[in-house]
Amino acid sequence: MIRPARRTRRPAKASRCARSPSSRPPQPRLVHSMLKSALYLFILLSLTTSAAAQxxxxxxxxxxxxxxxxxxxxxxxxxxxxxxxxxxxxxxxxxxxxxxxxxxxxxxxxxxxxxxxxxxxxxxxxxxxxxxxxxRYYQLVFVRPGITGLEQLKGKKLGISGFGSATHYAALILLKHLNLEPNKDVALIPGGPDAERMGALVAGKIDASFFNMSTAPVARRMGFIELLSIADLGVExxxxxxxxxxxxxxxxxxxxxxxxxxxxxxxxxxxxxxxxxxxxxxxxxxxxxxxxxxxxxxxxxxxxxxxxxxxxxxxxxxxxxxxxxxxxxxxxxxxxxxxxxxxxxxxxxxxxxxxxxxxx
CATH class of the missing domain: 3.40.190.10 (Periplasmic binding protein-like II)
Structure with missing residues (x-):
């Protein structure tokens, strides 16, 4: 007895609504792995930022x-x-x-x-x-107008920023060079930073002072006379x-x-x-x-x-x-x-x- 041939079913056409493999929802294990990685990255960045701040x-x-x-x-x-x-x-x-x-x-x-x-x-x-x-001390000696030489400092007032300062030591070097004694032949007057000593020179409260090379251009424009650089005395x-x-x-x-x-x-x-x-x-x-x-x-x-x-x-x-x-x-x-x-x-x-x- 001959059996009738079975009909071969054609595969159904893919529905337009069918999802492509790439659009399928992630598997639970993959989701867990992704969350875990993100958490690790967050912790790492937090620790790095915290450490940098600390x-x-x-x-x-x-x-x-x-x-x-x-x-x-x-x-x-x-x-x-x-x-x-x-x-x-x-x-x-x-x-x-x-x-x-x-x-x-x-x-x-x-x-x-x-x-x-x-x-x-x-x-x-x-x-x-x-x-x-x-x-070396790169301090420049400036005097008020009317003083033309270092020898004229005897009996005058020499401004320094303060006792124990670089300008104080510069004064001691200068006076030793001139064979003059501090506070006997020349009065040492503490007067603060350069700008304040410049004001004291203008006001006639001191007769001479030390200015650094940064301040020197201003001192020259104000009419003060530059007589010497302490560095030129060769003292280390x-x-x-x-x-x-x-x-x-x-x-x-x-x-x-x-x-x-x-x-x-x-x-x-x-x-x-x-x-x-x-x-x-x-x-x-x-x-x-x-x-x-x-x-x-x-x-x-x-x-x-x-x-x-x-x-x-x-x-x-x-x-x-x-x-x-x-x-x-x-x-x-x-x-x-x-x-x-x-x-x-x-x-x-x-x-x-x-x-x-x-x-x-």
Whole structure:
């Protein structure tokens, strides 16, 4: 018996409403995996953001003048170089070296760009330099009209920013050169920052004073007479540098090292980026005077070293000047006022080589 052939059913046409494979709902296992990955990514980003915020340590860092010798502090702040090394720095203007040293001795700010740590150290404050950018005092002697020579300073009033400041030491160097005694042959009058001493000269309260190279163009335009640069006397003396206390180093060594890295990179940045550097100079010096900005920049690249090492000979000179009034200075050694370990570490780590390549 022959069976009838079975009909072969044609496959049904795909419905227009049928979903393509790509539009099918994800399987539960896939959904779980995707959610898990998203959660991990969220946690990772949160931790990274939190860690980045925690890494920025807030710190105040002081500077005592509006001269170009302080500008690496400003540039490191403005160009984000302190942040690069984990610090959120608040630059604090302190009115002169004496005030800056007193603030440092009190621990606020804990780091200051100043050179006058020797006298404070001798009086019991264990302050040290971890770097230094001046081995001479680039202070210019200006006098009021009517005085034509340095020999005429005898019996006159010489303005300084404060006792124990760089201008105070510059005055001692000048008077020694002239064979004159301070406060006997020439009265030393503390008068605050450059601008205030300039006002004192105008008012006749002092007869002469020291102005840094940043302020010199203004002093000349005001009619004051420039007689001498202390640097021309050839005296090696320790000037401005990054200073802190041994106690702060002991408890915050990483912070000091980070600040020093930003400080040094700013020096290299200034050399390589004139326009950006002068913009920051203008902000902190509070002037747009082109002569001041140009003089400041040219003075910077001529006098500030890319490797900020101290001068022990310069510290000894300060000790010798202090010895008549401070007997403890006679037995002090220059090495007790510096901590070279940070610079040595950076040398060994190749930091200076890296800076030279980054800022050719």
């Amino acid at each position: 890494e920025l340590k807030k710190i105040r860092l002081g500077y005592p003048s509006l001269a170009f010798t302080q500008s690496h502090i400003w540039v490191a702040k403005e160009e984000g170089l302190f942040k690069k090394y984990g610090l959120d720095v608040d630059p604090v203007f302190l009115r002169g070296g004496q005030v800056a040293t007193q603030a440092l001795a009190a621990g606020d700010p804990p780091i200051v760009n100043v050179g006058t740590v020797v006298q404070a150290n001798l009086t019991g404050y264990n302050l040290v330099l971890v770097a230094a950018v001046e081995t 003396v320790q000037g401005n540098g990054l200073a802190t206390s041994r106690a702060y180093i002991k408890s915050n060594r990483d912070t000091v090292k980070a600040a020093l890295k930003g400080y040094i990179e700013a020096i290299h940045f200034i050399y390589a980026n004139k326009t950006e550097a002068q913009r920051t100079f203008a902000k902190y010096m509070r002037t747009n005077d082109p002569d001041v900005l140009e003089t400041s920049y040219q003075s910077y690249v001529k006098t500030i070293p890319k490797k900020p090492y101290f001068t022990l000979k310069g510290i000894q000179f300060i000790l010798d000047m202090l010895a008549p009034q401070m007997p403890q200075a006679k037995s002090a050694k220059p090495e007790q006022f510096v901590d070279p370990s940070f610079l040595q570490e950076l040398e060994n780590e190749g930091f200076f080589t890296e800076m030279a390549k980054r800022y050719p």
